[in-house]
Amino acid sequence: MDYLDSLNEKQKEAVLYTNGPLLIVAGAGAGKTKTITHRIIHLIHKGIDPETILAITFTNKAAKEMKERVMNMLEKKEHGDIVGDNLARPGFRRGVPFISTFHSLGVYIIKENAHLIGLTKHFSIIDESDALSIIKNIMKERDIDPKQHEPRKIKGIISRSKGDFIDVEEFSKNVGNAIQSIVAIIWRDYERELKKQKALDFDDLLIESVKILKNNKNIKEKYQNKWRYLHIDEYQDTNEVQYEMVKLLVDKENNLCVVGDTDQNIYSWRGANIKNMLHFEKDFPDAKIVMLEQNYRSTKNIIEAANNVIKKNEYRVPKNLFTENKEGESISICETYDELTEANHIAETIDILLREEEAENIAVLYRANFQSRVLEEAMLAKQIPYQVLGVKFFERKEIKDLLSYIKASLNKESLIDIKRIINVPTRGIGKTTITKLFANQFTEIPKATQEKINNFYNLLDNINEFISTHKVSESIKYIIEKTGLEEKYKHGSTDEQEDLENMKELVSLALKYDELEDGIEKLLEDASLSSDQDTLIYEEDKKGNKKGVRLMTVHASKGLEFKYVFITGLEQDLFPHIKDGKKSKEDNEEERRLFYVAITRAKHKLYLSYATLRTIFGMKQVNSPSEFIYDIPEHLTSFEQKYSQSGNRVVYL
Numbered sequence: 105m106d107y108l109d110s111l112n113e114k115q116k117e118a119v120l121y122t123n124g125p126l127l128i129v130a131g132a133g134a135g136k137t138k139t140i141t142h143r144i145i146h147l148i149h150k151g152i153d154p155e156t157i158l159a160i161t162f163t164n165k166a167a168k169e170m171k172e173r174v175m176n177m178l179e180k181k182e183h184g185d186i187v188g189d190n191l192a193r194p195g196f197r198r199g200v201p202f203i204s205t206f207h208s209l210g211v212y213i214i215k216e217n218a219h220l221i222g223l224t225k226h227f228s229i230i231d232e233s234d235a236l237s238i239i240k241n242i243m244k245e246r247d248i249d250p251k252q253h254e255p256r257k258i259k260g261i262i263s264r265s266k267g268d269f270i271d272v273e274e275f276s277k278n279v280g281n282a283i284q285s286i287v288a289i290i291w292r293d294y295e296r297e298l299k300k301q302k303a304l305d306f307d308d309l310l311i312e313s314v315k316i317l318k319n320n321k322n323i324k325e326k327y328q329n330k331w332r333y334l335h336i337d338e339y340q341d342t343n344e345v346q347y348e349m350v351k352l353l354v355d356k357e358n359n360l361c362v363v364g365d366t367d368q369n370i371y372s373w374r375g376a377n378i379k380n381m382l383h384f385e386k387d388f389p390d391a392k393i394v395m396l397e398q399n400y401r402s403t404k405n406i407i408e409a410a411n412n413v414i415k416k417n418e419y420r421v422p423k424n425l426f427t428e429n430k431e432g433e434s435i436s437i438c439e440t441y442d443e444l445t446e447a448n449h450i451a452e453t454i455d456i457l458l459r460e461e462e463a464e465n466i467a468v469l470y471r472a473n474f475q476s477r478v479l480e481e482a483m484l485a486k487q488i489p490y491q492v493l494g495v496k497f498f499e500r501k502e503i504k505d506l507l508s509y510i511k512a513s514l515n516k517e518s519l520i521d522i523k524r525i526i527n528v529p530t531r532g533i534g535k536t537t538i539t540k541l542f543a544n545q546f547t548e549i550p551k552a553t554q555e556k557i558n559n560f561y562n563l564l565d566n567i568n569e570f571i572s573t574h575k576v577s578e579s580i581k582y583i584i585e586k587t588g589l590e591e592k593y594k595h596g597s598t599d600e601q602e603d604l605e606n607m608k609e610l611v612s613l614a615l616k617y618d619e620l621e622d623g624i625e626k627l628l629e630d631a632s633l634s635s636d637q638d639t640l641i642y643e644e645d646k647k648g649n650k651k652g653v654r655l656m657t658v659h660a661s662k663g664l665e666f667k668y669v670f671i672t673g674l675e676q677d678l679f680p681h682i683k684d685g686k687k688s689k690e691d692n693e694e695e696r697r698l699f700y701v702a703i704t705r706a707k708h709k710l711y712l713s714y715a716t717l718r719t720i721f722g723m724k725q726v727n728s729p730s731e732f733i734y735d736i737p738e739h740l741t742s743f744e745q746k747y748s749q750s751g752n753r754v755v756y757l
Contacts, residue, residue: 125388132704133401210309267375339364343375403432489652
C-alpha cells in the first residue's frame with residue numbers, strides 16, 4: 105500500500121474510510137484532489153469494481169485533472185501492487201471510474217433515457233449565448249423593450265429559478281411584481297421554443313436528468329446499482345437540483361464522500377447553497393468528518409493573512425489552515441492615485457518579474473469585468489503578453505459555425521443552428537426567406553431560392569452521412585472544405601485568415617476524440633459545456649504555447665493557482681462589492697469568502713492594490729481602502745504609495 109505513503113495523516117484517514125457517508129472539509133491548497141484520487145485508487149485496491157465508482161466535480165478542467173491522476177496511478181508499473189490480485193480479474197482493466205462534471209452526468213443520463221422526455225440522443229444543447237438570442241427574439245415578437253427589461257437579467261432569473269427546482273408553472277403562480285410577470289410570459293415562450301427545436305439549455309440538463317431519476321424507480325435503482333461509491337467535489341457550490349441529484353443517486357448503503365470548503369462558497373448568485381454542506385450531518389447522522397487543514401500551496405505569510413481575513417465570518421465550518429512551507433515574502437500593499445496609476449504600477453512590477461519568471465506564473469485578479477480595460481492598456485504599453493480569461497475557444501464565431509453544421513446535420517429541427525449557418529458562407533438566402541422557411545411557407549419562396557435551400561439541406565445530409573463513417577477530425581476537415589468555408593476565409597482579410605487557422609485548430613483538438621465511441625457527440629457535449637477555465641486548456645494545448653499573464657475575475661480564478669498574484673481594486677464598495685446599493689450580512693460574508701479565495705490562489709508572493717480615485721460610469725469618485733486590507737496583520741505587509749505622473753495624491757483625514 106505504498107500509494108498511501110505520500111499522504112498526511114488526515115488525508116490518509118479520509119482515504120481509508122470507505123463505507124458510509126464521509127464529509128471532507130478541505131481548506132484551500134490542502135490536497136483535496138489528491139485525497140479524492142487516492143481514495144478512488146484505494147477502493148479499487150480493496151477489490152471494488154472501478155465501474156461502480158462515480159466522481160463528480162464542477163469544471164471540465166477539474167474533471168480532466170482528476171481523471172488523468174486516477175488513470176496515471178492505475179497505469180504506472182510502479183503502482184502495480186495497488187490493485188494486487190485484482191489485476192488478474194477478468195475485465196478489470198476494461199473498467200474505469202466515471203469522472204465528470206454535473207452537467208456531463210446529466211447529459212449521460214438523458215442520452216440513455218432520451219425517449220422518456222420526447223428526445224433522441226442527438227438533442228441539441230443550447231449554450232448561454234444561444235439561449236440569450238432566443239430570449240431576445242421572443243422579446244422582439246412580444247414587443248417587450250430590451251432597454252426596459254434587460255434580456256440577460258431575464259435569463260438569469262429563469263436560470264436561478266430552474267436551479268432552485270422551480271418550473272415555469274410554479275413561477276407563474278407566485279408572480280408578485282411586473283418584472284416577474286414579464287419573465288413568466290417570456291419563460292413560457294422560451295420553453296416552447298426549446299421543445300420545438302428538440303433542445304435543452306444548461307439548467308435543463310440537470311432538471312431533466314433529475315426528473316428521469318425521480319419519476320422512474322427502475323432507472324433510479326439502475327444507476328444506484330451502477331455507481332455504488334459516490335464522490336462529490338466542491339459540495340459547498342451545489343444548488344438545489346444538484347443536491348437532489350446526489351440524494352437520488354445514493355443507495356441505502358450511503359457510500360457518499362463529499363468534499364468542500366464553506367470558506368470558498370462564492371456562487372450564491374447562481375444558486376449555490378452553502379446549507380447543503382452545513383447540513384450534511386443532518387442529512388446523514390452517522391457521517392464521519394475529516395478536516396484537511398495543511399496547505400501545500402502557499403507561504404506562511406499568505407496563509408496567516410488568509411486565516412485572519414476569513415475568521416471574521418460566522419457562517420462557516422471553523423478551521424485554521426497551516427503550512428510547513430517557508431515564511432515567504434511580505435504581502436505588498438500599494439495605494440495608488442487612480443486606476444491608471446494602479447494599472448501602470450502593476451505592469452511595471454510584472455515587467456520586472458518577467459526578467460526571471462514565466463508569464464503564465466503571474467495572474468492579475470479583479471472583482472468586476474470592467475476593470476480589465478485599463479489593465480490591458482497598461483500591458484500593451486509595456487508589451488507584456490497577456491490573456492484575458494473569458495474569451496472561450498468554443499465561443500468564437502467561426503468555431504460555433506463549424507459546430508452548428510455538425511449539430512444541424514444531426515438534428516434538422518435545431519432552428520437556431522440552421523439560422524446560424526444557412527447563409528454562411530453567403531448563399532443568397534436572406535432573412536425574409538428564413539422567416540418564411542421557419543413559418544412552413546416554403547411554397548411562397550421563389551423557385552431559385554428554393555433550390556438553394558434544397559442544396560443546403562442536401563449538404564447537411566452529406567455531412568451526416570460522412571460523420572457516421574469517419575473520424576471526428578476527418579469530419580471537421582470535410583465540413584471546412586465542402587461548405588465553402590475554407591475557400592471563403594483563405595482569400596479573405598487577415599482576420600478571416602486567422603479565423604481559418606482557428607478552424608484548423610479545431611481539427612487538431614478533435615484528434616483526441618477520434619478513438620472514442622460517439623466521439624462527435626462527446627466533442628459537441630464538451631463544446632457546449634465549456635467554461636472560462638477551459639480556455640486555458642485549449643490555448644495551452646495549442647502547440648504547447650502559453651498565452652502570457654492571466655487577467656481574470658476572482659470568480660474565474662477559483663481552482664487555479666499562480667506563483668505571483670495581484671489583487672486589484674481593493675476599494676470599499678468595489679471589493680467588497682455593493683449590489684444595488686445594499687449590503688446584507690450574507691452578501692458581506694460572501695465578499696469576504698471571495699477575497700479569501702483570491703488570497704489563496706498565490707503560492708509565493710501576493711500584491712494588493714487600490715486606487716484613491718476611480719472613474720466609474722464616466723464619473724471620478726474618491727474611494728477609501730477596502731475593509732479587508734485592515735484584516736491583514738501589519739507585520740505581514742509592506743506598504744507603498746504611487747502618485748500620478750503629475751505628482752497628485754489623495755490625503756485621507
